[in-house]
Amino acid sequence: MAEFKEQLDKLAELQKIDSEIYDESSALESFPEKIAEMDASLEGKKSGMEEAEEKLKAIQVAKNEKETEMQAKEDQITKLQGDLNQIKNNKEYKAILSEIDSIKADISLLEEDIINLIDDIEAAKAGCEEEKKKFEQEKKLVEAEKSRIHEEESRLKASVDKLRQQREGFSKEITPDVLEVYQRILSNRGRMAISNVHGEFCSECNMHLRPQMINDASLKNKLVMCENCSRILYVEED
Numbered sequence: 112m113a114e115f116k117e118q119l120d121k122l123a124e125l126q127k128i129d130s131e132i133y134d135e136s137s138a139l140e141s142f143p144e145k146i147a148e149m150d151a152s153l154e155g156k157k158s159g160m161e162e163a164e165e166k167l168k169a170i171q172v173a174k175n176e177k178e179t180e181m182q183a184k185e186d187q188i189t190k191l192q193g194d195l196n197q198i199k200n201n202k203e204y205k206a207i208l209s210e211i212d213s214i215k216a217d218i219s220l221l222e223e224d225i226i227n228l229i230d231d232i233e234a235a236k237a238g239c240e241e242e243k244k245k246f247e248q249e250k251k252l253v254e255a256e257k258s259r260i261h262e263e264e265s266r267l268k269a270s271v272d273k274l275r276q277q278r279e280g281f282s283k284e285i286t287p288d289v290l291e292v293y294q295r296i297l298s299n300r301g302r303m304a305i306s307n308v309h310g311e312f313c314s315e316c317n318m319h320l321r322p323q324m325i326n327d328a329s330l331k332n333k334l335v336m337c338e339n340c341s342r343i344l345y346v347e348e349d
């Protein structure tokens with residue numbers, strides 16, 4: 112009988128190793144998704160930067176257009192002023208002068224627009240800098256977090272390898288039929304095939320256990336399963 116108790120205690124030790132392997136493997140599996148999320152967030156910051164650049168470009172184009180328009184009007188005035196020298200008729204002379212005045216008025220409106228656009232360009236440049244700064248900051252954070260994750264990944268991989276070796280050693284000390292039952296429950300249940308008895312309850316599924324079951328489990332002379340979750344019940348000794 113003492114032999115079976117030893118088997119059960121070893122099984123409980125094996126469970127500790129297996130739950131660690133489970134937790135560390137789960138953490139490892141979660142890393143690619145975490146990295147993908149960080150890349151997506153960084154991509155979002157990048158689009159903010161690109162939008163700001165597009166906005167700046169659009170204002171610069173608008174300013175160039177106004178400048179071209181103003182140049183055309185100035186050329187028009189130069190031409191009209193040339194025409195003035197040819198004209199002898201007073202009425203035509205006045206008409207051209209008034210045309211020149213009207214074009215000058217247009218030019219001064221264009222100048223105002225251009226001054227406003229220059230202000231807009233300054234603001235848009237500041238906006239670009241701001242977005243760029245945000246992107247660079249986020250990039251730094253993401254890179255730092257990624258290298259932290261990669262370090263954690265190597266640490267966990269080494270740890271899981273070590274635990275698997277320990278596990279192999281441990282499994283050899285457990286009789287194949289007991290190990291087989293344990294393995295079957297573990298593959299069905301995921302993390303835990305063994306459940307500690309806490310007071311009158313199964314600690315894994317919280318089922319209230321009959322006194323007879325607790326008593327049987329305490330004797331440690333056979334495998335006793337929880338009637339609800341089918342895990343092997345284990346009574347820890349102080």
Ligand SMILES: [Zn+2]
Nearest residue numbers: 313316337340
């Ligand atoms: Zn249970």
